Amino acid sequence: MNITPSLPSFLFLLVDDIGWADFSYNNGTALTPNIDAWAKDKNSLILQDFHSGGTVCSPTRATILTGRNHFRDCVDYVYGCDDMSICVPDFEFAPSRTFTVGDAVRTAHPEEYGDYGGAYFAGKWHLGSFFNDSEAYGGKTSSPLVHGFTKMNATVEVAPTATTNCQCKPEWRKDCQFGHYDGPNHCSPDGRCCFNYWWDDPLSAHGVTNLTWPTPPDDSLYLVDAFSRYMAERAQQKKPFLAQISFHNCHIPFIASKTAKVRCAKGETCRPPDPGSPPYTEKELDYYGCMTELDNAFGQVIEALKKHGYYDNTMIWFASDNGPEQNCPPDGICKKASISPQRPVEGPGSAGPLRGRKRDIYEGGHRVAGIVSFPPLIQGRGGMQVWETVVTFDFLPTVMELLNQTRPPSQQSWALDGRSIVALLKEPNNFQWNNTKEGPRSFGIGYYDPKQIISNGWGYRWGKWKYVQGSVSCNKKYCRKPQLFDLETDLGERHDLAEANPDVLRLLQQKFREWHASIMKSRQEESKCQKANLPLPLPTFMSEE
Incomplete structure (x- = not known):
């Protein structure tokens, strides 16, 4: 085991299109024992009034980085360009280069820790083009590398949760797995679907390079491997890190392995259907299997943090980017997924008692699963449910307070929507926003x-x-x-x-x-x-x- 660095490390684990009530600690159908055990740990808090800063993918991702509502930094919606080999996104995100969490970590204590961050981003970016010469191709340069990070390993936008880049080469297509979809979606305008991973490479023509071999059948394992390799490098140097792992689980197309689906159907990894209900559909089995594979990947992340001596001084945030997919007209009150002939099958994700789902202004669109752990502050007072309001844009202000960091002089007057939750972590039993000088959240x-x-x-x-x-x-x-x-x-x-x-x-x-x-x-x-x-x-x- 390596020696824990004296400065804290920061890890944000973002999952995709998973509902407030989808994890088994919150009565979800898929059993998620690794996430449940961590959520109930004495140094973790289950934040039941946790919110994504947006109701769809790109907006929430912006809020995590900037501490600001996404509209402030030009992110109004999402942009459909998943294949960087044929389309370069013209996506406007923070064109004046808003100060980000990557900047905060990278520039903290520069006289002693100029290389503190080695900041790293893994998973789904969804905030613009990776090419450092995007303007030459009709796009805008907007990769993690120009928004405060010094390393990246990501897909540009939406990717399947299995055999992610299987269509990037003809010889790989025979191994493509599409689950109940029987084919890909979120393709480029000409029908190509190369959902590839890219990383920084200053020797490449565009400053980034991409995979030249197939990803494994479980995309989440690729992300965990990429993160673990990076963390091992930082541990060898005995330096802290900042990382965000943006899992594709369980955005459409969510695809579970055959083994995961069989185990769910047998009741080994899923709660059984309600009495009198039909067996789970293929769509449900794919979704619940995708969640159990996510739980397995999560367990490996925690294991790696402990193995390298980081866990006891790492702040971990865990959240979904919005509510579950598939809306429920005519009034936003969703029924349980069913194959009853009286109504169409609804999305398998669950917002529980909340009204609405992804894209909705009702709570089901943005009140999401949220958990935070940080042993130095919580100090064994955790393992409980907290109902004070927390939002994804609170991540940056919290990191800044812990590092005694401020925004650059040119941006100190800029609006900031987030609030630090350091006080909440210190006194989870007693803290109330109403009693702070800022007043109600x-x-x-x-x-x-x-x-x-x-x-x-x-x-x-x-x-x-x-x-x-x-x-x-x-x-x-x-x-x-x-x-x-x-x-x-x-x-x-x-x-x-x-x-x-x-x-x-x-x-x-x-x-x-x-x-x-x-x-x-x-x-x-x-x-x-x-x-x-x-x-x-x-x-x-x-x-x-």
Whole structure:
């Protein structure tokens, strides 16, 4: 075992399209013993009011890096270009180079730790082009290497959870695994599907190079291997690290191995179906098998941290980037997946009692599984559920406080949405945001697809109260009107209190106005977004005033 470095290390484990109630510690169907054991460890906290900063992939990824709402840094939606060999993403992310967590770690204590970070990014990037000469090909250079990181190993966007790059060469295609899909999706416009991994290589023509051999049948094992190799290098040097592993599990197409599916069907790795319910569908078996493979990969990450002596001084965040896939019209209230002829099969992921799913402004779209561990601060007081609000953009401020780091002078006046959770980790039994000088926790949330404005939505959280106007899953007329929910008594957002509490609604609408104005200022004066869809449209109640 190596000696733990004196400075802390930081690891963010991001999973994809997994619901708040999908892990077995939260009554999920797939059994996830490694994640459960870590969640209940004396130095871990289960954050039951944890939120992704966005309701889809790219936005949340931006918030983790910048500590800011994604709209501030020009990330409005997602961009469909998965094959860097034929299309170079023209994706605008923080064109003024917003200070990131990579920057915070890389520049901390430069007089002593100039090489502190060796910052590393593994998995799904989804925030722009990897080429360092992207502009020559009609795109924008926006890789991890220009956003504060010094190492990377990632796919540019969506990739399958098995045999990821199997279509990159004709001779590999015979080994492609597509599960119940029977073929790939998220392909490039011409039908090619080379979902390849890329890493930094200054000797390459574009500053990056890619895989020239097939990935294993379980993509998560490739990511764990890449991380473990990097961590071993840092341990040999006795230096701390920053890493983010963005697993593709369990974004569509989620693909489980045959063994994983058989074990789930037998009840070895899954809870059995409810009495009287039909057997799990192939889609469900793929999803639950994908989750058990994720759990296995997670267990290997924790084992590697302990083997190299890092675990006791590493802050680990674990979260999903948004709620589970497949929405539930007409009102966002989802039923359990079923093969009943009375209704179509819904997505196998579960948001539990929450209303809505991925893309929704309702809680199911952005309240996600969240766990944090850090032995030096929690000191054995963990192993519990905490209901104070935490968001993915809190990661950067927390890292900055631990490193006594500040943003550069040119950006110290820029808006920052995140708050450090150091105080929460120190006193999980007693901490309340309401008792801090900043007051109740508040943040805005939005879903904006410029091609489907009618489906977009906005919301604002302030303490226990939440204002919602519009949500993808709800196509009824009342959903276009302002709604107000008390999340302490109505976690499922079933009872609209707008008429009963008009003063509270007006207060949250005013706070939303101020937040929206702040977003627009950031876009125009800080990040200096150039996209044509500015300004972001306001909810109906505002545009009519």
